Amino acid sequence: MPILKFKQTAKYHEEYTLVFSKETIKFQTQSIESEMKWDIYSALWESHDFYYLIQAPRIYTLIPKRVFKDLNEKQLFEEIAQSRVKTTKHV
Incomplete structure (x- = not known):
């Protein structure tokens, strides 16, 4: 239910930047900046339009595929992601 979650959560209406490395994921918005280790995620789910980095049931980071500038970046x-999480799944 990504659209419902998006509409109900104010932080999702801020523009944010994610920087992925093999060690961490850096999150940055106008109001926050944080760095998270990959080990908080247990799975990568992929749909036609999104990637879901799964932390726990109903807790995930949603990444629209449209944000990648080209196929190489994607x-x-x-x-x-696949080298850092235990499970990958197409949904």
Whole structure:
């Protein structure tokens, strides 16, 4: 139910930047800046339009595929994510 969650959560209406590396994911908005280790995520789910980095049931980071500037950037993200999480799943 990504659309319902999006509409109900104010922080999702801020523009944010994610920077992925093999060690961490950096989150940055106008109001916050944080760095998270990959080990908080247990799975990567992929749908036609989104990636879901799963932390726990109903807790995930939603990444629209449209944010990647090209196929190479998208593939690099997939390689990093798949090397850092235990499970991948197409939903």
